[in-house]
Amino acid sequence: MKISYNWLKQFISTTWDPDQVSELLTDLGLEVEGLSPFQSIKGGLEGIVVGEVLTCVQHPNADRLKLTTVNIGIDKPVQIVCGAPNVAAGQKVPVATIGTTLYTEQGEAWTIKKGKIRGEESFGMICAEDELGLGKSHDGIMVLDEKIKVGTLLNQIFEVENDHVFEIGLTPNRADAMSHFGTARDLRAGLLQKNISLEMITPSVSAFHVANRTQRIDVDVKNKELAPRYCGLTISGLQVEDSPIWLQNRLKAIGLTPKNNIVDITNYVLHELGQPLHAFDVSKITGNKIEVKTLAKGTKFTTLDGVERELHEEDLMICNTEKPMCFAGVLGGIESGVTDSTSSIFLESAYFNPVSVRKTAKRHHLNTDASFRFERGIDPNITEYALKRAALLIQDIAGGEITSDIVDFYPKKIEDFQVRLSYDNAKKLIGQDLAEDTIKDILMSLDIKINNVTETGLGLTVPAYRNDVQREADIIEEIIRVYGYNNIITSKKLNASISSTSKFEDYNLQNIIGDQLVAQGFFETLTNSLTTPEYTNLSEQLKEEFQVKMLNPLSHDLSVLRQSVLFSGLENVSHNINRKRDRLKLFEYGKTYHNFKENREEHKHLSLFVTGDKHPERWNAESKTSDFFYIKGVVSSVLKRLGLSNFKASSFTNDVFSEGVVLLIGKKPVVEFGLVKKSILKHFGISQDVLFADFNWDLVIELARNNKISFKNIAKYPEIKRDFALLIDNKVLFEDIDRIANTTEKKLLKTVNLFDVYQGKNLPQGKKSYAVSFTFQDEHKTLTDKQIDKIMTKLQENFKKELGAELR
Numbered sequence: 001m002k003i004s005y006n007w008l009k010q011f012i013s014t015t016w017d018p019d020q021v022s023e024l025l026t027d028l029g030l031e032v033e034g035l036s037p038f039q040s041i042k043g044g045l046e047g048i049v050v051g052e053v054l055t056c057v058q059h060p061n062a063d064r065l066k067l068t069t070v071n072i073g074i075d076k077p078v079q080i081v082c083g084a085p086n087v088a089a090g091q092k093v094p095v096a097t098i099g100t101t102l103y104t105e106q107g108e109a110w111t112i113k114k115g116k117i118r119g120e121e122s123f124g125m126i127c128a129e130d131e132l133g134l135g136k137s138h139d140g141i142m143v144l145d146e147k148i149k150v151g152t153l154l155n156q157i158f159e160v161e162n163d164h165v166f167e168i169g170l171t172p173n174r175a176d177a178m179s180h181f182g183t184a185r186d187l188r189a190g191l192l193q194k195n196i197s198l199e200m201i202t203p204s205v206s207a208f209h210v211a212n213r214t215q216r217i218d219v220d221v222k223n224k225e226l227a228p229r230y231c232g233l234t235i236s237g238l239q240v241e242d243s244p245i246w247l248q249n250r251l252k253a254i255g256l257t258p259k260n261n262i263v264d265i266t267n268y269v270l271h272e273l274g275q276p277l278h279a280f281d282v283s284k285i286t287g288n289k290i291e292v293k294t295l296a297k298g299t300k301f302t303t304l305d306g307v308e309r310e311l312h313e314e315d316l317m318i319c320n321t322e323k324p325m326c327f328a329g330v331l332g333g334i335e336s337g338v339t340d341s342t343s344s345i346f347l348e349s350a351y352f353n354p355v356s357v358r359k360t361a362k363r364h365h366l367n368t369d370a371s372f373r374f375e376r377g378i379d380p381n382i383t384e385y386a387l388k389r390a391a392l393l394i395q396d397i398a399g400g401e402i403t404s405d406i407v408d409f410y411p412k413k414i415e416d417f418q419v420r421l422s423y424d425n426a427k428k429l430i431g432q433d434l435a436e437d438t439i440k441d442i443l444m445s446l447d448i449k450i451n452n453v454t455e456t457g458l459g460l461t462v463p464a465y466r467n468d469v470q471r472e473a474d475i476i477e478e479i480i481r482v483y484g485y486n487n488i489i490t491s492k493k494l495n496a497s498i499s500s501t502s503k504f505e506d507y508n509l510q511n512i513i514g515d516q517l518v519a520q521g522f523f524e525t526l527t528n529s530l531t532t533p534e535y536t537n538l539s540e541q542l543k544e545e546f547q548v549k550m551l552n553p554l555s556h557d558l559s560v561l562r563q564s565v566l567f568s569g570l571e572n573v574s575h576n577i578n579r580k581r582d583r584l585k586l587f588e589y590g591k592t593y594h595n596f597k598e599n600r601e602e603h604k605h606l607s608l609f610v611t612g613d614k615h616p617e618r619w620n621a622e623s624k625t626s627d628f629f630y631i632k633g634v635v636s637s638v639l640k641r642l643g644l645s646n647f648k649a650s651s652f653t654n655d656v657f658s659e660g661v662v663l664l665i666g667k668k669p670v671v672e673f674g675l676v677k678k679s680i681l682k683h684f685g686i687s688q689d690v691l692f693a694d695f696n697w698d699l700v701i702e703l704a705r706n707n708k709i710s711f712k713n714i715a716k717y718p719e720i721k722r723d724f725a726l727l728i729d730n731k732v733l734f735e736d737i738d739r740i741a742n743t744t745e746k747k748l749l750k751t752v753n754l755f756d757v758y759q760g761k762n763l764p765q766g767k768k769s770y771a772v773s774f775t776f777q778d779e780h781k782t783l784t785d786k787q788i789d790k791i792m793t794k795l796q797e798n799f800k801k802e803l804g805a806e807l808r
Helices: 018-027 180-192 245-253 261-273 354-363 369-374 383-398 423-430 436-445 472-483 506-519 533-538 566-577 628-641 678-683 697-706 734-744 785-803
Strands: 002-004 031-039 048-058 066-071 078-082 092-096 101-103 109-111 115-117 120-122 162-169 218-221 229-238 277-281 289-294 300-302 308-310 316-319 324-327 344-351 399-402 407-409 417-422 449-453 457-462 584-595 600-611 648-652 657-665 668-676 690-696 720-729 749-758 767-776
Touching: 002 180, 002 245, 018 031, 018 162, 018 180, 078 120, 162 245, 180 261, 180 436, 218 229, 218 407, 229 383, 245 261, 261 277, 261 369, 261 383, 277 324, 277 383, 316 354, 344 383, 354 369, 383 399, 417 423, 417 472, 423 436, 423 472, 436 449, 436 457, 436 472, 506 584, 506 600, 506 628, 506 697, 566 584, 566 600, 566 678, 566 690, 600 628, 600 697, 628 657, 628 668, 628 690, 668 697, 690 697, 720 785, 734 749, 734 767, 734 785, 767 785
Parallel strands: 218 289
Antiparallel strands: 002 162, 031 162, 048 066, 048 092, 066 078, 101 109, 115 120, 229 344, 229 399, 229 407, 277 344, 289 316, 300 308, 316 324, 417 457, 449 457, 584 600, 600 690, 648 657, 657 668, 668 690, 720 767, 749 767
């Protein structure tokens, strides 16, 4: 939100400079994110002087150029080449001298330099209106009054307004501050805490009067829930033209482009008082009647931006007797607005239901200054005052007279809020005992009325425009922000408490594993749970009927909650790869959401994404790409860190993984990981392999909590290792060898490890070679070669019997 310093001072006559005001507004909760200067004429006409054309002859080398000598008030005249058709001797003209900076209509700067034009030197530039920012004409140079003294600075003739503009990051709850009046109201309260007492200056509407009642427009509000208050009047005999300079300057300062005097006045009052207004051309109101109502779904309506839209049955519309004219509180229609030929208007000032306006604005992807205010909640009791203020401005600037009484539909007054404040509760929340008089002064400076006073607290009436202050805690927040958070005394004593939470709480386990993954080179990410419904087409595991859909999505791409963490993670991977970060190790804790027939469910996941080389490039080491076995090691280390080492691996395939493994504890799948299919990666523009692991984090927490860890003494006797090189069929898996080995020797066999696989030359067709190591250990004595040889012989026999394995 932009606030003009000069405009602000029309409400509160402060002598503080803009920097001081910025600091105080920020302390009050209206955070000033930027402070920038503004000039009504960019550049302030610096370097522009009044010159007199002494001579004007044809340029010897150009038909369309003139060679002039101009007196600009220095020792001798200067020569200037000019291309304007109307330049002539004896004229007083604006001259941009050497070194002067001028600005294009788009705000681009360019500097006047000494130069040669078709062989003739030129020492400046005689300017047109648009080149100086004094008008739009470019038909010729600007000719000034002949009485003006040569050498006079042009900014002494044409007033240049200098201003400062505050860029305020307004939080959604501060609807009361969405105007210069509201900001000034807060500033007054803040200044009172600095012992500076200033009165608010409010524009008078005492001159308002109805000239005659010749053009009454009837109003029929058919939906009083969506339009609790609706005011309007007619003004006839006005002249639509450009606004006066002062009004244009006010709007330009806050980034608005002036349109015409009527539209500019409605915008002015909106930013002055926070009350949106709308002017309808009376000639477009058929039947001399306005109806505020909803229309049938699918009704066509073309808005001011020229877009034809289909109405929703809940959209509140301002209509004439035949068709809609305006989205209530959002945007007007293309046919009913003010044009150059308009001579009579119906001026609307209303209070619309905030929820209704917000839904309509989001539904039709519209965001206007009016909807911004209506959907946050404006002051319902300023409606008539703002209408009178705008009507008087229109009469003063555009002429005309008020030709109807004010129509004010307000069947049920929106009441102020009644709140009780306890001094003890205020002390507890603030952390400091403020004087009762200080609390009362702050509340009164915020227009909060004190109804009754007791020893324990205050009975208060909060004005309706403060829709964010309805509880005792809200009152205390108002007190402390005006008093100043920086003024609260902070104790030098540091108190701490010891948490009694379990070490198996979700956040504790997340931190443990997060620290481990970071130590392994991973980066934590956070992706949006909202995603596009199109991702259901990428996997048969995702069902459209299971989607949790948003009622008012910001866009189609953010219209459902995700059913899988894979695709939001791949968006992240693609984003980084496209920015030359192709060596990635990422992890995220996130949820998936499912709308099953029985009920809606949320499942928490830990997801890992690995792609590119394992390590950064180095001159003394060969780069190696992260592979399936790397992510298997990372996944195993996560489970083992949580004491879950009794898992079993099982290979599987689906439409997500081209190669996949699931780790089971008991019969429960704890984590699935593998290589993501190329077809899925192609959808995200990823050409390199991506490894993905998906932990069922809810199950991991449950298993970790119930996991019983047993301890035993370190064995005193040595391990013995033996190897087999087995020639087996291609279809035989390592898990078959592991199963047979552990079945054959249950007591002394500790581990079975596959350390080499060979397929290819010198092997029979359909065969492969596995190099398998076996580790044996007895906890009570040293094993002998005779014992080990007996076990190895038995293993060899069982491998041959069950798998047809032979020793190489």
